[in-house]
Amino acid sequence: MSIEKIVCVPDSFKGSATAAQAAAALAAGARQVFPRAEVVELPFADGGEGTLDALLAVWGREAETVEVVDAIGRPRTARFGRSADGATAILEAAEGNGLPHVSDVGAQPLRADTYGVGLIARHLLDAGVEEILLCIGGSASTDGGLGLLAALGARIDYDDDAAGFGGGRLHAVRSIDLEGLHPAARGVRWRIAVDVDNPLTGERGAAAVFGPQKGASAADVATLDAGLSHLADVVAAHSGADAGELRATAGFGAAGGMPLALVPLLSAEVLPGSRLVAEAVGLDAALADADLVLTGEGALDTQSLGGKVVDAVRTRAPGGAAVVVIAGTVKLTAADVRAAGLTAAFSIAPGAASLDELLAAAPALIEDAAANACALLDR
Template sequence: MKIVCVPDSFKGSVTAAEAAAALAAGARQVCDEAEILQLPFADGGEGTLDALLAVWGRAPERVATVDALGRETEARYGLSPDGRTAIIEAAEANGLPQVSDVPLQPLRADTYGVGLIARHVLEGSVNGTQVEEILLCIGGSSTTDGGTGILRGLGVEFLDDGGAPVQPGGEGLGRIASIEDSGLPPRAGEVRWRIAVDVDNPLTGQRGAAAVFGPQKGAEAEEIKVLDEGLGRLAEVLAAKTGERADSYRSAEGFGAAGGIPLTLVSLLGAEVVPGSTMVAEAVGLEEVLAGADLVLTGEGRLDSQSLGGKVVDAVASRAPDSAAVVVIAGAVQLSAAECRAHGITAAFSIAPGAADLAELQAEAAGLIEDTAAHACALWKLR
């Protein structure tokens, strides 16, 4: 028998690696004769760096950078064992937690610190090998600058109609008249950039970056208007430079992720926007690991309708062999049995042993995941 444990993290409780270990421990209680594999997984949001490092068996690299308000900080990033692939979790530099000690500043916050990490990655090497691919995970941002800060960190200037650099952050977007990219390192355009997104929102409009995600970054109604118009202006300037239509930038699916980060990276660096779970699946060889599995154990904090739209559980279920049983272990299960079966999930179990509040479940999550996995495996073994 082959059992594969491939969960997401349980946010606020256990990492993906810890969840995988707990699932495996539960499986061993009743299926100790089976081959049991652990593959921590993520969907490209926060926690993806840790998940990939666990799979790669690597410790994080560290680099000095700045947060979204320009304050000095240190960020982690990851390198694959062969040094050819780097993973950058943007929130290490522009994340909301990094600026939670002060009032949010949605017009000022920018992604410059993410650009500093990227420059460091591009300039470095491991045993003479330079990075050929950058996986950029952009969830959890506090910024709405269209990715201009990242490009500034790489040497690009965004200028007003007088030829002076505009103010960093979202506030300066509406004054951009031209872009000077002669300072961009050649390698920035030579490596493969892939941007992991888990939303399909366009850049501007009622479903755009500012309107939908601006409030959680502290933006009030007037600030949302400034940011939305600024992103539209940036799209126009970039379109004039690249020969594309501005409307294609404004309406492209996923360009509204993380305050519009995909906009500048796609237009100036040829980056690819991909579903986060797809990017991670390719990076860790998910289909190869799942091949020949008899039972697949996956899980996350909450199994609900969002889980079926490209998140970890959906990615695992859609790639599992047809002959395998796919069992979800979750903090809460909010899908019916029929909904689960319709999406390739054999069964789903909550780790809650009875009436319990969130704090209790989080504190005991690892043990509860293990125990629930043991119950599920015992039922499966009776088939």
């Protein structure tokens, strides 16, 4: 097989290698076998955690920081990124409402909110960005994005006098006043990256599916689900949207229902995270004339084929290109791999080893697995 161009486009190997490190390792392995080939490194992500670092690597930019608060109002330093021209910003919501940042105090699913996410966004609006790429995975909150709106200057009127914007208070929201909203909030382009298709409420909704992961009891889930349903009525009354559609729209259940506030009130777009990242990094153009595509992630399984990085790569690779997956673990059979349109999949595990040993040696193991995979095509 003649190999003239190789594109290395992996996700991060969580806990062991960033997407940029994985791309560099894949490229190093490819160059061992095909030293004359053009090798392109394109770190990738699916819109969840790790997307900030992936885009910064592609843009050749460093992360910037701003002082905000976490999901329960404690001060923290959040990271964000901007393109070289300052027009486009990448905001990982988990920097302001991430579950790991509140794990030290125990779950507080009714209290947690998105106010810190809004503080990051307000800083970006102050800086004059024209587009915000909002990646909303890993959240601790289920507040329908209400805290974010409040941080941007919206006034939330309640039927009670309690404090905070958490999901436990959604049932008491009476109205939303946008008169004091940041002047740029409705002029900037908002694009929200989601990696789930869950609706806002119901059996597959934000509270029922993701609430328990954030520490919600059965009673909490019922409270949060009812609160999100009520907030949909309030938002619909303010925006003219249909409340039933807001409750049922695929993707609105992501990150505790954050799209609910942003789509009807700020004209935000919701799209699959892998598509957003693909557009941002120019994936289609990079793959157009590739002979070999090396992709990978921590675990290759059935979820990998449903909107994740491997799925984005396999569906965009040109028909004549070989597409090889290098993963920490491969949970698909050889028949599954072929049926998915992939050429082959290889695990980086060289033999019996502990998880800690594999994590520590991941970049070297990725490089070695890539070299072995490439050797099979060197004929």
